[in-house]
Amino acid sequence: MERLQKVIASAGVASRRKAEELILAGKVKVNGEVVRELGTKVSGDDVIMVSGEIISKEDKVYYLLNKPRGVVSTSSDDLNRKTIVDYIDTDKRIYPIGRLDYDTTGLIILTNDGKLANLLMHPTNGVEKTYVAKLNKVITPTDLMILKSGVEVDGIKCIPTRVKLRSKDIEKDKCIVEITIVEGRNHIIKNVFMKLGYLVDKLTRTRYADLTLDNLKSGEYRTLTVKEVKRLYDAAK
Numbered sequence: 001m002e003r004l005q006k007v008i009a010s011a012g013v014a015s016r017r018k019a020e021e022l023i024l025a026g027k028v029k030v031n032g033e034v035v036r037e038l039g040t041k042v043s044g045d046d047v048i049m050v051s052g053e054i055i056s057k058e059d060k061v062y063y064l065l066n067k068p069r070g071v072v073s074t075s076s077d078d079l080n081r082k083t084i085v086d087y088i089d090t091d092k093r094i095y096p097i098g099r100l101d102y103d104t105t106g107l108i109i110l111t112n113d114g115k116l117a118n119l120l121m122h123p124t125n126g127v128e129k130t131y132v133a134k135l136n137k138v139i140t141p142t143d144l145m146i147l148k149s150g151v152e153v154d155g156i157k158c159i160p161t162r163v164k165l166r167s168k169d170i171e172k173d174k175c176i177v178e179i180t181i182v183e184g185r186n187h188i189i190k191n192v193f194m195k196l197g198y199l200v201d202k203l204t205r206t207r208y209a210d211l212t213l214d215n216l217k218s219g220e221y222r223t224l225t226v227k228e229v230k231r232l233y234d235a236a237k
């Protein structure tokens with residue numbers, strides 16, 4: 001059972017807020033009866049009509065995008081900046097699963113499958129995400145050990161599943177660290193390194209669950225296969 005406004009929104013008829021307005025305005029019927037209660041729950045068997053038209057359940061779509069730098073990862077932006085949704089050629093109302101910062105590049109999934117998005121974004125269902133971070137100076141062996149054992153950010157310890165010093169350039173005093181975490185707090189990687197005294201000059205997400213960027217160039221995307229979607233559902237359990 002799902003809330004009526006959510007079903008209307010995921011059918012692509014209107015945004016969630018507009019769907020609520022339509023319900024309150026008496027424009028929505030469930031099995032022939034006008035329903036004005038916002039909390040009404042409906043199932044897949046219920047016939048829902050909006051302004052006299054029966055709505056059909058929208059097909060679910062799943063995309064994997066290699067997000068470029070300088071793009072916001074929301075569906076719309078108040079400042080009219082380019083959003084990741086602008087890269088995808090679809091007429092469906094899609095949104096990203098989680099966020100990457102404006103200046104972070106790499107793997108992000110977009111879908112209209114709210115159930116999968118909720119499962120994957122729920123803190124207790126953390127799937128592994130791998131990031132490659134270029135730091136403003138070479139990380140010391142001690143800090144690398146501290147990083148591996150976990151760094152507290154806002155009172156919660158972020159314990160990586162894996163940390164690997166990929167390369168270091170002593171002359172330029174820069175290094176590249178690969179780090180895998182399961183949590184999804186905003187700016188978490190930058191904040192973890194900040195706590196240790198490093199700035200992240202460049203950040204890329206290279207893996208989400210078992211999905212990788214493969215050969216996708218910046219700004220390119222592909223659709224996920226049915227098997228990949230199933231694996232994402234399994235990973236979120």
Ligand code: URA
Pocket residue numbers: 099100101102104186187188189190191203
């Ligand atoms: N952590 C960050 O600091 N930024 C991101 O974009 C993702 C994870």
